[in-house]
Amino acid sequence: MSVQSLGMIETVGLTAAIEAADAAIKSANIVLIGYELTKSNGVITVKFEGETSAVNTAISAGCAAVSRIGEVYSHKVVSRSDNETSDASYADDDVTLLV
Template structure:
């Protein structure tokens, strides 16, 4: 795993919109989709650093078009192996 990208949103439908844009924009793979509670949803993708960065940027832009509330987005290049254990 070279990089992890995360987008946290409020609402399932806008999160799916962001995920669709992320997967179409770059060569990334869905790692996990977590419903945290209180309507918070986190989408996690992995791939090479440039692809993950492009995917997160596309996901944030797609989410902005829905008019929803974006909580956070992040790209983690070269994550520590223990982080991967926590996510999977």
């Protein structure tokens, strides 16, 4: 089994988060983990995982799509994340987007 990378895009607003998830999924072979509501100013984190190159492609596509309609607060790729890091990304309060 190959080691997966973790990708995250933080957006302002749910519409932008859904747009990021939709563009990311359509651009690369990744698995959507879900989204997490942060505790400040409507920032929502969309999380997904896959091969490092696919996650980088998905981050680029998701950020580009959000930039057309809203604001990207931040984005990050954790390449070849450790199993404990991956486990932490699956929080109990995550919500899976149905895109």
